[in-house]
Amino acid sequence: MAPISRAAAVSVLALIAACGDPASPQAEQEERHGAPEASPSLPWPLTQFPELPEIARAVPEARVELGNLLFYDPILSSDQETACATCHSEFRGMSDALPRAVGNGAGPLAGPGREGPNTLRRNSPALFNLAFRRMLNWDGGVESMEEQAILPLLAADELNLDPKDAVAELKAIPEYVELFAEAFPENPGVTVDNLASALAAFQRTMVSNRSLYDAYARGETEVFDDELVEGMFLFAEMGCSDCHVPPLFESDTFANRNIEEHEGVIDDGRAEVTGSTDDIGKFRTPTLRNVFDTEPYFHNGSEKELSEAVRHELEQSDLPFTDEEAYLIYRFIDEALRDDSRSAIRPRNVPSGLPTPLDGPIFPGR
Numbered sequence: 001m002a003p004i005s006r007a008a009a010v011s012v013l014a015l016i017a018a019c020g021d022p023a024s025p026q027a028e029q030e031e032r033h034g035a036p037e038a039s040p041s042l043p044w045p046l047t048q049f050p051e052l053p054e055i056a057r058a059v060p061e062a063r064v065e066l067g068n069l070l071f072y073d074p075i076l077s078s079d080q081e082t083a084c085a086t087c088h089s090e091f092r093g094m095s096d097a098l099p100r101a102v103g104n105g106a107g108p109l110a111g112p113g114r115e116g117p118n119t120l121r122r123n124s125p126a127l128f129n130l131a132f133r134r135m136l137n138w139d140g141g142v143e144s145m146e147e148q149a150i151l152p153l154l155a156a157d158e159l160n161l162d163p164k165d166a167v168a169e170l171k172a173i174p175e176y177v178e179l180f181a182e183a184f185p186e187n188p189g190v191t192v193d194n195l196a197s198a199l200a201a202f203q204r205t206m207v208s209n210r211s212l213y214d215a216y217a218r219g220e221t222e223v224f225d226d227e228l229v230e231g232m233f234l235f236a237e238m239g240c241s242d243c244h245v246p247p248l249f250e251s252d253t254f255a256n257r258n259i260e261e262h263e264g265v266i267d268d269g270r271a272e273v274t275g276s277t278d279d280i281g282k283f284r285t286p287t288l289r290n291v292f293d294t295e296p297y298f299h300n301g302s303e304k305e306l307s308e309a310v311r312h313e314l315e316q317s318d319l320p321f322t323d324e325e326a327y328l329i330y331r332f333i334d335e336a337l338r339d340d341s342r343s344a345i346r347p348r349n350v351p352s353g354l355p356t357p358l359d360g361p362i363f364p365g366r
Contacts, residue, residue, distance in 0.1 A: 040216050040218075040219055042217065043241070053131060055204075060182075060183060060185075063201045063202075064202050064205055066182075067202025068202050069179070069351060070084075071083065071199060071202055071203075071344065072085045072347055073350040073352050073356070074354045077160065079104045079105055081107055085110070085356065085359070086114075086357045087101045087103075088344070089111060090346060090360075091360035092359070093126050093292070093293030094128060094294070094340075095123070095293075097112050097295065097296075098124065099262075099300065100120050100123060102114045102115060102118060103119075103155070104116075104159060104160045105118050109359075120157055122300060123297075123299055123300055126294045128206050128287060129207060129208055129250070129287055130145060130204060131203075139254075139273050140254060141273040145204065146196040149199035149200050150196050153166055163195065166192075179351070183198055202344075206344065208289045208339045211339040212337075212338070213232075213336040213337055214339070227328055227331060228331065230328050231330075231336075232336065234328050238319055238321065239319070240313065248287060249337060250286055250287035254270040254279065255283070255285065256269075256281040256282045257298065259302055262300055267299070269283045270284075288333050290339065292334045306334060310333065311326050314326055314329070
């Protein structure tokens with residue numbers, strides 16, 4: 001279906017809404033029997049959400065469950081207080097609400113207020129829809145989720161634990177030995193490769209494709225009001241969708257968005273991978289799905305508010321825009337792309353017996 005104008009889209013939506021009450025018994029009956037839904041008016045070609053890659057299909061549930069436990073278990077850090085979930089919390093949109101991540105040595109507290117000797121250069125990216133990416137991290141320097149799962153252990157300012165030492169720690173816990181055997185029946189050992197595979201398998205389950213936008217794109221046009229339709233068309237008109245490409249609203253592209261670095265921090269971005277001076281200051285285009293919950297923004301967390309991050313990006317386009325147009329784009333991003341229904345689930349306990357990172361509203365004073 002060819003894209004149509006923003007004004008026409010709003011008119012079409014109004015006509016669709018006038019044709020009947022979607023909550024009526026007749027409408028419910030039609031829905032149960034598969035009545036055709038209205039064709040959505042989109043400013044871009046309708047693209048189906050991608051299928052999971054083969055590596056993410058038919059994964060034993062035991063492997064995913066093992067990855068979940070490992071993700072929250074501080075046994076994988078040198079201080080035995082820091083876990084993957086310290087920087088990627090379900091309470092923070094699978095990020096940590098800090099401008100820049102803080103690694104080991106900062107105690108068990110996660111999220112706002114976490115301070116320590118190992119502050120990283122970059123903001124913790126959210127983990128939604130990692131399964132569909134060809135390049136990971138802000139600089140795109142990693143191509144495999146299994147490789148990425150091990151890198152924080154190797155980094156002195158992150159988990160700071162030799163993977164071989166991590167495996168030795170896990171082997172000393174009978175419950176983990178059993179869990180690895182169940183998760184990897186063909187190769188039932190506690191190994192670095194199986195550790196990486198379990199963590200990657202778990203993270204690939206964090207798929208976000210149940211947002212209002214997804215419903216609208218399926219033809220459930222009543223879920224969008226006129227403002228959301230207009231905001232979506234403005235999102236396209238201002239060039240936002242050229243990099244934040246639907247339906248994932250991200251891409252394996254890199255751009256310099258004129259983000260000022262923090263004092264004393266040197267970060268050349270993509271150039272640190274390619275060695276090309278043309279790539280200095282370029283960073284990967286992040287997903288906008290669930291971005292409402294992942295403040296602060298940009299590769300170094302330099303912008304606290306989503307609305308201001310949107311304005312900054314619009315200013316980079318060199319196209320004129322009004323405050324109202326900026327608001328409509330912000331509202332589309334903020335409301336239409338929300339779906340954290342398959343976020344991580346924090347276990348009550350982990351096999352090491354160590355406490356999981358202290359985070360979220362369940363803790364006093366949070």
